[in-house]
Amino acid sequence: xxxxxxxxxxxxxxxxxxxxxxxxxxxxxxxxxxxxxxxxxxxxxxxxxxxxxxxxxxxxxxxxxxxxxxxxxxxxxxxxxxxxxxxxxxxxxxxxxxxxxxxxxxxxxxxxxxxxxxxxxxxxxxxxxxxxxxxxxxxxxxxxxxxxxxxxxxxxxxxxxxxxxxxxxxxxxxxxxxxxxxxxxxxxxxxxxxxxxxxxxxxxxxxxxxxxxxxxxxxxxxxxxxxxxxxxxxxxxxxxxxxxxxxxxxxxxxxxxxxxxxxxxxxxxxxxxxxxxxxxxxxxxxxxxxxxxxxxxxxxxxxxxxxxxxxxxxxxxxxxxxxxxxxxxxxxxxxxxxxxxxxxxxxxxxxxxxxxxxxxx
Amino acid sequence: xxxxxxxxxxxxxxxxxxxxxxxxxxxxxxxxxxxxxxxxxxxxxxxxxxxxxxxxxxxxxxxxxxxxxxxxxxxxxxxxxxxxxxxxxxxxxxxxxxxxxxxxxxxxxxxxxxxxxxxxxxxxxxxxxxxxxxxxxxxxxxxxxxxxxxxxxxxxxxxxxxxxxxxxxxxxxxxxxxxxxxxxxxxxxxxxxxxxxxxxxxxxxxxxxxxxxxxxxxxxxxxxxxxxxxxxxxxxxxxxxxxxxxxxxxxxxxxxxxxxxxxxxxxxxxxxxxxxxxxxxxxxxxxxxxxxxxxxxxxxxxxxxxxxxxxxxxxxxxxxxxxxxxxxxxxxxxxxxxxxxxxxxxxxxxxxxxxxxxxxx
Numbered sequence: 001x002x003x004x005x006x007x008x009x010x011x012x013x014x015x016x017x018x019x020x021x022x023x024x025x026x027x028x029x030x031x032x033x034x035x036x037x038x039x040x041x042x043x044x045x046x047x048x049x050x051x052x053x054x055x056x057x058x059x060x061x062x063x064x065x066x067x068x069x070x071x072x073x074x075x076x077x078x079x080x081x082x083x084x085x086x087x088x089x090x091x092x093x094x095x096x097x098x099x100x101x102x103x104x105x106x107x108x109x110x111x112x113x114x115x116x117x118x119x120x121x122x123x124x125x126x127x128x129x130x131x132x133x134x135x136x137x138x139x140x141x142x143x144x145x146x147x148x149x150x151x152x153x154x155x156x157x158x159x160x161x162x163x164x165x166x167x168x169x170x171x172x173x174x175x176x177x178x179x180x181x182x183x184x185x186x187x188x189x190x191x192x193x194x195x196x197x198x199x200x201x202x203x204x205x206x207x208x209x210x211x212x213x214x215x216x217x218x219x220x221x222x223x224x225x226x227x228x229x230x231x232x233x234x235x236x237x238x239x240x241x242x243x244x245x246x247x248x249x250x251x252x253x254x255x256x257x258x259x260x261x262x263x264x265x266x267x268x269x270x271x272x273x274x275x276x277x278x279x280x281x282x283x284x285x286x287x288x289x290x291x292x293x294x295x296x297x298x299x300x301x302x303x304x305x306x307x308x309x310x311x312x313x314x315x316x317x318x319x320x321x322x323x324x325x326x327x328x329x330x331x332x333x334x335x336x337x338x339x340x341x342x343x344x345x346x347x348x349x350x351x352x353x354x355x356x357x358x359x360x361x
Numbered sequence: 362x363x364x365x366x367x368x369x370x371x372x373x374x375x376x377x378x379x380x381x382x383x384x385x386x387x388x389x390x391x392x393x394x395x396x397x398x399x400x401x402x403x404x405x406x407x408x409x410x411x412x413x414x415x416x417x418x419x420x421x422x423x424x425x426x427x428x429x430x431x432x433x434x435x436x437x438x439x440x441x442x443x444x445x446x447x448x449x450x451x452x453x454x455x456x457x458x459x460x461x462x463x464x465x466x467x468x469x470x471x472x473x474x475x476x477x478x479x480x481x482x483x484x485x486x487x488x489x490x491x492x493x494x495x496x497x498x499x500x501x502x503x504x505x506x507x508x509x510x511x512x513x514x515x516x517x518x519x520x521x522x523x524x525x526x527x528x529x530x531x532x533x534x535x536x537x538x539x540x541x542x543x544x545x546x547x548x549x550x551x552x553x554x555x556x557x558x559x560x561x562x563x564x565x566x567x568x569x570x571x572x573x574x575x576x577x578x579x580x581x582x583x584x585x586x587x588x589x590x591x592x593x594x595x596x597x598x599x600x601x602x603x604x605x606x607x608x609x610x611x612x613x614x615x616x617x618x619x620x621x622x623x624x625x626x627x628x629x630x631x632x633x634x635x636x637x638x639x640x641x642x643x644x645x646x647x648x649x650x651x652x653x654x655x656x657x658x659x660x661x662x663x664x665x666x667x668x669x670x671x672x673x674x675x676x677x678x679x680x681x682x683x684x685x686x687x688x689x690x691x692x693x694x695x696x697x698x699x700x701x702x703x704x705x706x707x708x709x710x711x712x713x714x715x716x717x718x719x720x721x722x
Contacts, residue, residue: 002390027385034366038561074435078598082582110582200399202601221443221471237439240563
């Protein structure tokens with residue numbers, strides 16, 4: 001029997017074991033075809049089924065309204081940092097951005113290289129420990145959209161609610177994609193990589209309001225145009241076959257376990273176990289972030305000293321609780337508890353935290 | 362035991378069976394880690410080894426000179442259609458392109474959207490049945506590079522030799538990547554998708570002459586900049602983990618079978634079997650392309666009637682010789698015999714062609 005650990009990696013990250021085993025079983029000979037799915041034409045019957053089913057499941061599981069399309073595009077959230085302003089910022093319009101941490105900042109950097117972009121709220125002075133309230137976001141004239149990062153993977157903060165502002169939202173959801181119900185009516189476009197809640201690395205999923213595609217920039221190379229990907233059902237060029245296939249399986253797994261409501265409740269519960277371990281530690285464990293903005297995906301915390309943090313990591317490794325080191329840019333510890341992390345994994349970590357504190361108090 | 366067919370698909374395409382079986386065996390629990398490789402941090406030890414080894418093997422197997430770097434970028438050749446002119450066409454410079462078929466034309470379409478691009482040779486009048494000689498290519502002043510498509514997958518033609526011209530070549534090698542020795546001294550940049558000779562879909566490999574990166578456009582989003590990918594060893598963002606892993610295995614397989622010289626000789630031999638079946642058929646099978654430009658990867662041919670072509674396809678399917686239908690834009694038949702197609706597969710097809718002609722002469 002193969003070994004299985006609890007993997008708290010921030011991404012790429014843990015996937016459902018059932019999904020991995022199913023993919024393994026059919027890897028070399030897909031449905032008796034005498035080929036692997038990854039060897040098949042993307043225009044053929046087998047892959048076409050996989051592709052169209054994954055697209056349909058995306059909309060079904062995330063309860064996406066009819067007037068949105070789903071697009072599969074390679075290049076990760078980083079290429080979306082470019083494509084959003086390149087497509088949406090038509091002459092005379094501006095993009096507003098919230099600087100909420102590493103990812104918000106990344107979107108701003110690339111946005112500025114692609115269009116007229118400004119910072120409408122900046123969390124740097126508070127060391128990125130919270131998200132803004134709607135009334136703190138300063139929008140200027142001719143703003144086409146407000147770009148937000150729904151969850152900052154490194155800082156461990158999330159928007160508890162999506163802000164009510166006077167312009168449509170564009171949301172980078174990379175690290176809390178499909179982990180909670182979202183207000184589609186506020187969005188023009190949503191994007192994120194697969195590699196947290198949805199599958200392996202190598203593909204982004206973009207949801208776009210169809211009506212906005214009539215008024216996007218068209219004088220660009222085709223791969224960079226949302227309208228082209230939409231018109232071709234994300235088969236303008238050879239798609240990322242394997243990530244598409246895997247995410248289809250993950251979506252079926254999500255559906256089978258009860259869908260978005262169950263996933264959302266579990267995320268609150270799993271992260272709640274770790275936050276409780278922090279809150280009940282009399283300050284031994286410290287969370288640097290505003291309680292109202294605590295991420296349900298990435299729980300960041302510190303110990304009394306860096307020495308203890310190192311010891312914690314070593315002993316957690318020995319207990320098969322892996323990848324708990326915080327991002328190198330902020331230090332400390334981070335437990336990423338994405339959709340595929342079992343309840344038992346979060347419980348095991350909470351128990352380990354309590355034990356460690358008792359032994360190293 | 363699982364079934365195995367001969368898959369003549371133009372891409373994604375057949376991969377070595379050994380490679381598929383090896384990947385299957387370690388898919389769920391990678392090297393006893395208790396995780397799949399696709400669940401691992403791209404900054405971790407395991408993936409880092411996979412990534413750096415694949416990059417090193419790319420250069421070793423293709424005999425790439427020291428002063429070139431290899432980049433792994435998502436988005437297929439189509440994103441390269443954009444990135445080449447966006448990076449290389451600095452103000453005042455122009456890109457020359459050869460229109461040699463579907464892919465040459467695609468590069469031109471996107472090139473024109475991204476920079477000052479012109480057609481230096483056009484094969485449309487001859488229905489794309491041959492590649493130009495160097496002296497037919499009309500270069501204009503201030504030409505930064507000549508873009509060529511080394512092998513046209515759909516038309517079934519290749520450059521028998523890379524043209525000697527007065528500017529550096531930029532080459533789309535998608536469909537004959539690493540199938541023959543190439544004159545690196547003529548190139549500034551070479552690109553292509555994995556999904557023919559090198560692995561599953563979802564990643565491009567770019568080889569770029571280091572010195573040209575000093576003089577590329579920099580005021581662009583980071584994902585679109587070659588210099589950024591180079592500086593970060595193609596880990597600027599989360600890489601396409603699974604395609605990188607698979608191509609590493611394919612490269613090891615290529616090396617084990619003797620490397621580029623063996624691959625090149627086999628390609629000539631395998632395609633030679635099919636061309637011989639055509640040439641020895643007294644005109645029953647017809648190849649529309651110039652003999653000197655016959656592709657060693659994609660052999661296109663016609664039968665005396667469309668009815669016979671349909672019958673051929675049906676009976677080939679029954680004989681487990683799959684995906685022989687020509688591209689919908691040109692009709693007829695096409696056998697794609699990439700690196701992983703065994704000699705026995707090409708022989709089986711040649712035998713089938715002879716048998717079919719005898720029965721349907």
